[in-house]
Amino acid sequence: MNYNKFKELVSDGKLEVGSLWNGDPRKNHIIKHFGEKHKIGFFESIHKLCMRAALEDEETFNELYRQKLIVIRNVETNEEFRAQSAIVSSFDLDDFYEGIKKL
Numbered sequence: 001m002n003y004n005k006f007k008e009l010v011s012d013g014k015l016e017v018g019s020l021w022n023g024d025p026r027k028n029h030i031i032k033h034f035g036e037k038h039k040i041g042f043f044e045s046i047h048k049l050c051m052r053a054a055l056e057d058e059e060t061f062n063e064l065y066r067q068k069l070i071v072i073r074n075v076e077t078n079e080e081f082r083a084q085s086a087i088v089s090s091f092d093l094d095d096f097y098e099g100i101k102k103l
Contacts, residue, residue: 002097003058006072010055014103017054018071019047020082030067034060062093072096074103 009015021031031046038053038060054061054070064070065083072081081096 002100003061006061006097006100007055009100009103014075015100016073016075017051018073019050020069020071021046021050027067027069030063030069034064065093065096072100 006015010017021027031049034053035049038049038056040049044052050064050069054064061070068083070082073079074081079099081099083092
């Protein structure tokens with residue numbers, strides 16, 4: 001239910017998904033996995049892949065968020081939601097979903 005609320009807010013233009021991909025080679029296996037799962041486009045950048053894939057299914061969104069590869073921005077307030085701690089847990093996602101309930 002929370003993921004559906006997130007997608008609804010993105011489609012309404014209240015939230016935006018941004019990419020935090022910085023070329024870190026430790027994340028290459030994750031990018032490769034999502035490139036295969038979500039069929040990266042011929043001219044699609046890694047940034048665009050991360051943003052698009054986050055909106056295609058909840059499992060992908062959760063993993064991209066946990067891996068600190070995406071950031072969510074509230075368009076009206078410029079508040080950003082991103083994984084903060086070094087060890088990202090389901091609590092970080094719970095905090096994100098709790099934060100968007102107010103929107």
